[in-house]
Amino acid sequence: MPEFSGAQWATVLWSAECYDSAMVLRSLRVFALTTLAILPATSCGGADDASEASSNAPDGGPNAAIDAQSNAGAADASPVGGSAACRADDIVAAISACIDGGSGPRSCLATARAGNASSCDADADGIDDALEDAMMKSYAPVFAFNLGDGGHTAGSTEPNWPINVDHYLANATVIWRVDDNASSVETVDLAPTLAALPSEKFEGHPAASPVLGDGPNFWLCLNQPGGNYSDDALVTTMDASRTLAEGIDLFVDVRPAGSDPQGKYAVIGYMLYYAYNSFSLDNHEGDWEGGAVFVNLDTGAVAALDTERHATADTEKLVPLEGPGALDAKDPNGEAPYYDVCDPTDTNDIGGVRFWDFGGKEHHAVIYAAAGSHASYAYPGATKIQGVGCSEATMVRDVHNGNAEKLVPFESAYSTDWSGAKSTITNGVHFVNLGEPGHLRAAFSSFAGQWGCQLGSIAKSYPGPWDNQRLCRHWLTNDWGNAPPFQPSTATTCE
Ligand SMILES: [Ca+2]
Ligand SMILES: [Ca+2]
Ligand SMILES: [Ca+2]
Numbered sequence: 001m002p003e004f005s006g007a008q009w010a011t012v013l014w015s016a017e018c019y020d021s022a023m024v025l026r027s028l029r030v031f032a033l034t035t036l037a038i039l040p041a042t043s044c045g046g047a048d049d050a051s052e053a054s055s056n057a058p059d060g061g062p063n064a065a066i067d068a069q070s071n072a073g074a075a076d077a078s079p080v081g082g083s084a085a086c087r088a089d090d091i092v093a094a095i096s097a098c099i100d101g102g103s104g105p106r107s108c109l110a111t112a113r114a115g116n117a118s119s120c121d122a123d124a125d126g127i128d129d130a131l132e133d134a135m136m137k138s139y140a141p142v143f144a145f146n147l148g149d150g151g152h153t154a155g156s157t158e159p160n161w162p163i164n165v166d167h168y169l170a171n172a173t174v175i176w177r178v179d180d181n182a183s184s185v186e187t188v189d190l191a192p193t194l195a196a197l198p199s200e201k202f203e204g205h206p207a208a209s210p211v212l213g214d215g216p217n218f219w220l221c222l223n224q225p226g227g228n229y230s231d232d233a234l235v236t237t238m239d240a241s242r243t244l245a246e247g248i249d250l251f252v253d254v255r256p257a258g259s260d261p262q263g264k265y266a267v268i269g270y271m272l273y274y275a276y277n278s279f280s281l282d283n284h285e286g287d288w289e290g291g292a293v294f295v296n297l298d299t300g301a302v303a304a305l306d307t308e309r310h311a312t313a314d315t316e317k318l319v320p321l322e323g324p325g326a327l328d329a330k331d332p333n334g335e336a337p338y339y340d341v342c343d344p345t346d347t348n349d350i351g352g353v354r355f356w357d358f359g360g361k362e363h364h365a366v367i368y369a370a371a372g373s374h375a376s377y378a379y380p381g382a383t384k385i386q387g388v389g390c391s392e393a394t395m396v397r398d399v400h401n402g403n404a405e406k407l408v409p410f411e412s413a414y415s416t417d418w419s420g421a422k423s424t425i426t427n428g429v430h431f432v433n434l435g436e437p438g439h440l441r442a443a444f445s446s447f448a449g450q451w452g453c454q455l456g457s458i459a460k461s462y463p464g465p466w467d468n469q470r471l472c473r474h475w476l477t478n479d480w481g482n483a484p485p486f487q488p489s490t491a492t493t494c495e
Contacts, residue, residue: 086120095134126261144402155399161241215448247427258482284460286452309375323484338381342390370398
């Protein structure tokens with residue numbers, strides 16, 4: 001933890017919106033350890049601090065557990081229609097190919113589903129589930145990682161690469177711990193599995209309840225055999241990520257952008273999972289990070305990109321391509337990173353959305369993942385998290401130049417450059433459609449504990465794909481509005 005001058009503390013507190021109140025509280029711990037116990041848990045609108053490629057069809061292969069859960073709808077409280085059959089691989093593939101060809105998603109659905117068949121909407125959000133599965137692949141962003149030299153502006157090379165949740169569980173233990181009571185720690189499950197997570201219990205407290213005192217007291221702690229994390233658990237290189245036995249998971253939520261299920265726009269939220277968040281201000285186990293793409297269901301165009309992250313000097317997380325304040329689509333190839341970004345990027349000099357397929361359909365936005373924190377940005381560069389003005393000497397940055405490998409989910413590959421030299425991900429990228437709260441397709445996601453375990457007073461890790469009462473993930477469940485400009489949530493509490 002760095003030491004701060006008085007002036008720097010002012011800046012820290014200014015930036016304390018989310019990176020946060022938790023970070024500030026942790027920083028303050030050295031000064032006011034005893035006050036932490038009475039401070040409320042953080043409620044941040046952002047991401048954590050931060051397929052078989054095209055479907056969830058069961059195949060007995062890697063990630064069979066997620067596939068099975070996705071198809072069985074095991075946690076569907078009351079599915080209102082549809083079944084695995086109505087989103088069969090061939091229908092999904094046909095819709096996806098139609099979208100990739102440049103047609104609008106709704107017209108592609110009408111073409112693929114003969115006779116405009118009855119509802120296929122097990123997650124009850126008003127969007128056909130086959131269309132959801134097609135869109136989650138057809139609009140998947142590319143995640144570009146940081147290449148550093150340890151220096152001030154280039155930062156470090158990404159230290160913890162994307163994984164799958166089975167890999168994390170294979171190296172983790174479920175414990176129970178009451179906040180601020182170290183003596184309450186009890187081992188719940190030494191060998192957790194995805195299938196068993198939602199039914200974990202401790203003394204009558206269900207892990208699937210997001211209510212404080214229930215699920216939030218369950219923690220998925222990474223094992224430390226011999227007192228240290230294993231490199232195998234932390235997945236410290238691109239190649240380790242690329243060759244994971246069960247591939248890489250990409251979690252997706254597809255739903256209408258606003259309250260009108262027949263509206264013109266869908267929002268597609270994406271999250272990767274990392275075993276560790278390694279950053280000067282904020283080391284912790286488990287890291288869920290990503291962003292969202294807004295799609296015009298009539299034209300097929302990407303209308304906006306939401307890049308989720310902790311609070312920084314750049315408050316522009318939602319980048320519009322349609323409507324008021326619309327910015328440009330841009331080519332990431334050969335673009336020099338923008339260093340010392342100390343202001344909002346709401347103008348076109350830095351703002352805009354980079355596309356992997358710039359000049360083509362422009363369906364695949366680029367998300368630049370910051371080294372170690374995995375915070376999402378829409379541009380390559382280094383962005384101030386805290387500091388005095390834009391003073392080099394005082395600045396703490398997220399560095400996100402995108403110059404290391406790029407994860408290209410829809411091709412199950414890492415690419416070394418923007419033109420496409422790729423390394424295959426041995427066991428694939430698995431697109432996991434989560435379903436919706438109350439109508440889950442990925443049953444494991446009802447586990448409401450913390451994915452990551454630090455036993456200090458304040459939770460550093462986050463809950464799984466949804467949230468719990470300790471830590472909100474509004475961007476995944478927010479009503480963004482039926483048309484541009486989409487509005488981020490201003491809610492400050494979890495539901
Ligand atoms: Ca993070
Ligand atoms: Ca649906
Ligand atoms: Ca959905």
